[in-house]
Amino acid sequence: MQNYWKRNQQRLAPWIFLAPGMIMFALYVIFPIFQSVSLSFYEWDGLGAKTYVGTENYVELMDDDDFYTSLKNNVIWLVLYMLAIPGGLFVALFLNQTVRGIRIYKSLFFFPFVISQVVVGLVFSWFYDPSNGLLNIFLGLFGVEPVAVLADERYVTYGIIAAGLWPQTAYCMILYLTGLNAVDPEQIEAARLDNAKGVKLLWYVVLPQLKPATFIAVVVTIIGALRSFDLISIMTDGGPYGSSRVLAFYMYEQAFSEYGFRMGYGAAIAVVLFAIMMVYIAFFLFKMYRDEKGAH
Amino acid sequence: MFKRTKTLFAGLAASTMLTAAAFAGELIINTDTSDPAPKKAFEEVIAGFEKENPDIKVTWNLFDHEGYKTSIRNFLTADAPDLANWYAGNRMLPYVNAGLFEPVDDVWEENGLNEQLASAKGSMTIDGKIWGVPYTYYQWGVYYRKDLFEANNIAVPTNWDEFKAAGETLKAAGITPITIGTKYLWTAGGVFDYLNLRTNGYDFHMALTKGEVAWTDDRVRATMANWKELIDAGFFLENHAAFSWQEALAPMVQGEAAMYVMGNFAVAPLREAGLTDDQLGFFQFPMINPDVPMAEEAPTDTIHLTANGKNKENGKKFLAYLARADVQTQINETLGQLPINSGSSVGDDKFLQAGYEMLSNTDGGIAQFFDRDAPAEMAKAGMEGFQEFMVKPERLDAILERLEKLRQRMNK
Numbered sequence: 001m002q003n004y005w006k007r008n009q010q011r012l013a014p015w016i017f018l019a020p021g022m023i024m025f026a027l028y029v030i031f032p033i034f035q036s037v038s039l040s041f042y043e044w045d046g047l048g049a050k051t052y053v054g055t056e057n058y059v060e061l062m063d064d065d066d067f068y069t070s071l072k073n074n075v076i077w078l079v080l081y082m083l084a085i086p087g088g089l090f091v092a093l094f095l096n097q098t099v100r101g102i103r104i105y106k107s108l109f110f111f112p113f114v115i116s117q118v119v120v121g122l123v124f125s126w127f128y129d130p131s132n133g134l135l136n137i138f139l140g141l142f143g144v145e146p147v148a149v150l151a152d153e154r155y156v157t158y159g160i161i162a163a164g165l166w167p168q169t170a171y172c173m174i175l176y177l178t179g180l181n182a183v184d185p186e187q188i189e190a191a192r193l194d195n196a197k198g199v200k201l202l203w204y205v206v207l208p209q210l211k212p213a214t215f216i217a218v219v220v221t222i223i224g225a226l227r228s229f230d231l232i233s234i235m236t237d238g239g240p241y242g243s244s245r246v247l248a249f250y251m252y253e254q255a256f257s258e259y260g261f262r263m264g265y266g267a268a269i270a271v272v273l274f275a276i277m278m279v280y281i282a283f284f285l286f287k288m289y290r291d292e293k294g295a296h
Numbered sequence: 297m298f299k300r301t302k303t304l305f306a307g308l309a310a311s312t313m314l315t316a317a318a319f320a321g322e323l324i325i326n327t328d329t330s331d332p333a334p335k336k337a338f339e340e341v342i343a344g345f346e347k348e349n350p351d352i353k354v355t356w357n358l359f360d361h362e363g364y365k366t367s368i369r370n371f372l373t374a375d376a377p378d379l380a381n382w383y384a385g386n387r388m389l390p391y392v393n394a395g396l397f398e399p400v401d402d403v404w405e406e407n408g409l410n411e412q413l414a415s416a417k418g419s420m421t422i423d424g425k426i427w428g429v430p431y432t433y434y435q436w437g438v439y440y441r442k443d444l445f446e447a448n449n450i451a452v453p454t455n456w457d458e459f460k461a462a463g464e465t466l467k468a469a470g471i472t473p474i475t476i477g478t479k480y481l482w483t484a485g486g487v488f489d490y491l492n493l494r495t496n497g498y499d500f501h502m503a504l505t506k507g508e509v510a511w512t513d514d515r516v517r518a519t520m521a522n523w524k525e526l527i528d529a530g531f532f533l534e535n536h537a538a539f540s541w542q543e544a545l546a547p548m549v550q551g552e553a554a555m556y557v558m559g560n561f562a563v564a565p566l567r568e569a570g571l572t573d574d575q576l577g578f579f580q581f582p583m584i585n586p587d588v589p590m591a592e593e594a595p596t597d598t599i600h601l602t603a604n605g606k607n608k609e610n611g612k613k614f615l616a617y618l619a620r621a622d623v624q625t626q627i628n629e630t631l632g633q634l635p636i637n638s639g640s641s642v643g644d645d646k647f648l649q650a651g652y653e654m655l656s657n658t659d660g661g662i663a664q665f666f667d668r669d670a671p672a673e674m675a676k677a678g679m680e681g682f683q684e685f686m687v688k689p690e691r692l693d694a695i696l697e698r699l700e701k702l703r704q705r706m707n708k
Contacts, residue, residue: 046369047394060705065698130535151479151537151687239479240537241684258365259667259676261390 033274040267050264057268066242067269070250073157074226074276077246080161081168081225085217088172089210093202095173096180106177113170117227121234124163125150150236153243160231160244168224172217179213180206222280247273321351323610324377325599328364333564337630344626345617352610372396376604378611384419384430384596385664386505386671391600392422398601398608399425400615407616412637416596419664428600429615431624434560434633435651436486436593436665442577444471444554452579456494456522459582463531466554473531475553477544484682485666485675487557489593492519494584498591498661505669507707511699520696522584524689537687545569557581559595563647564632578650591660594651595668596636677702 005012040057044050061067095106112120127134130148139147149159183206191205207214229248232238238245238253245253247269253259255266329338335358342354357377359367368380372391382388391397404410404426410417416430445452445462448469453459463473478484492501496515503509504516526532533544533553542565547553549569556562566576583590599618601611617623621639628635629643634652642652655662667675681695 045390045394047373047390047396128538130538146535148535148538151535153687237480239481239680239683240687241680253676256366257676259672261369261672 036267036270036274039264040271042264044263045261046263047261053264057265060265061268061272066245066250067247069243070245070247070269073244074246074273076157077161077164077225077228078222080158081164081221082218084165084168084172084221084224085214087165087169088174088217089176091169091173092176092180096177110170110174112167113174115167117167117230118234120163120167121231124159124166125235128159150244151240153240156236156240156244160228160235163235164224164228164231168221171220171224175213175217175220176210179210183209219284226277247276321353321610322355322607323352323379323614324355324357324605324607325379325614326357326359326364326368326371326377327381327599328359328361328368329381330358330361333631337627340630341618341623341627344623345614348617349610349613352613354614372602372604376602378602378605378607379599379614380602381597381599382428383664383668384416384428384598385668387664387668388427388598388600389422389671392427396603397427398603399427400429400601400612401426403429403612403615403619407619409619412621412639413619414638415662416636419596419662420598428598429619430596430598430636431618432628432631432633433594433596433636433655435655436490436557436559436581436595437651437654438555438579438581439548439558439562439566440555440577440579441548441551441553441571441575443575444551445577452577453582454580455582455586456584460525460529463526463529467530471551472533472547472553474526474555474557475533475544475547476536476557477533477539477541478536478683478686479538479540479543481676481679481683482665482667483541483544483558484686485679486559486593487523488519488678488682489663489666490557490581491523491584492516493591493593493660493663494581494588495519495522496585497588498663501591501663502661502669505666505674507671507674507703511696511703516696517692520685520692523685524692527686527689532686537683559593560633560647560651573646578647580654589660590658591663592655592658593663593665594634594655595665671706674699674702674706 039050041052041054042050043053043057091109095102095109126132128136128149130136130146130151135149136146139145147155149155187205187209188201191201196205226248228246229252232244232246232249236244238249251266251269251273254262254269260266325342327334327338329335338356338358342356346352346354368382368391371377372380373396376396382391388397404413404417409429413420413430416433417426420426420428420430440452444466448465448471450462450465451458453462466473476483476487489501492504495518496504500509500515504511504513509516533539533547536544541558541562544556545562545565546569548556549566549571563576567573580590580592599615601608601615605611618627619637621635621637624635624637625640628640632643632645632648634642634648634655642648663669666678670678678699681699685692685695
């Protein structure tokens, strides 16, 4: 035994150090994934006995209007949330100068990211309030009829996304600000000597150097778009009549909310969401793998 | 060595005795009465019970009102108290079916509750057994701005035509007839309940919420047609889907809206906002179909004996205490609600008296509320449908078909 350890110490040590993390990951991430998949083939109210129903939950899902509404909203969220990246870049370029008190301005721009999503949601619900909200008072100045953004199925998702973009833009801004610090001033100087300026300078000289920052910004923005749960819950509770739900929120409603407790159906929604995410995760892992390989 | 063993033994004996004693006189109660008035009411009840039963030590776990709805599922299965509060009607069915509540027919039998609590017996009975003790309820109806009605020469409407005429007069005076906030859906359920109870009566309403009648039935359409009359005439507050029920109180306080179809709990915030009893009134939801006996909505709050609790005898003692006439008088005085026990007296608040009188003369039946009478899933989909209907009445067919599809799946 002693000998075995001596002989293989070098080989075993990394695995021992990795073990706690791997065990946690397996127990709290990998195992629940399989558990959810298996649960999605059952009908279960969380209290009584589980009944095996085969693929019935999925069949029902395919015929569920609410599911398609949520799916559509998820896509809208993922696409429109990307606006935070150019928005953040623009603000970062604007703030990347040396004026008196610039640090204060930077902190002020970063401020929305620091406050809780719940507070952001509340602030924007008041902003959108049809009778006393700032938005409608402002629109009223131009003679526009009040718009109940959060009570209208046509605008509600966009209204919530706008609220989410406020902190997300600040996040992307801070990523780009740090990225801009790393931009090589000599290259800028060289480009200027070659008479490059404005958009061209930005596109061909600055942006390529910001590539790592952009990559991170895309990743956090996609994650942010999928974490839209808090905002939806606080601003509309999925309404009006379910038109602002996303898949994660629908899953929560079906499985855990006051009127829910359809664990099997909730699990089926989670599995579909997971499958969609797998596409993105696979792409992300593939890109990481390729970049790492390229570096060698 | 010897000495140590002896103390150890003595300690062991003492601790066993301690647990034995504790076992004899313990009672654990979980409630969701986290709002100030209900919290105080329970403090008083428990203090009163402990005074009469000095050998029983009550442990009371207070939960947040919203969180309780999910945590009750966990604690009933994993770490059951002896008693837990919940609601009557279909809302308790999942726990009865899962064997987590225990029937208390004997408590009712021994304490004469079958007579004293007769009015709530129906909503406490499932499969011929009684599953708890009701301790409070409150009326629903129309709360209105008396001064606005008087200023516009409107008498309290008692039938559908008068009701619509009153609304027209109010509209002409620039006042929204009915305020409502449907962001959290259930307020729309209250309006549907009353329209359906008045159009089709209690038995049909119960059959519908139980899932025995199709949602595409003509009688449901008749209810919705009545509702549509109000919507088309612009009776309801604009943009109601953006407001919670509390936010919808504001137009009424400011005099921009005149009526609110609500439960009695709306009185307290309206008074706090500055409305006096001269400005605020209550009337019974008007008659629509003269052939249908008037049924009312009066949700009942209850306490249940759990199946997995350890101190069943003490639990039953507490239930008997809570059912007593004098105790219910007191608890409802604090709550500002109505006692169930027929021997209790009702507080002399104007709205309580009005509600008591209305409910005592109700011969059409007493409904709990849409989300307590209908199974949870149906309740959610139904109330969502009502909200959609109030915004887009032209989608009625699609909404009813969706609800019917759900009903058929649930009945499978």
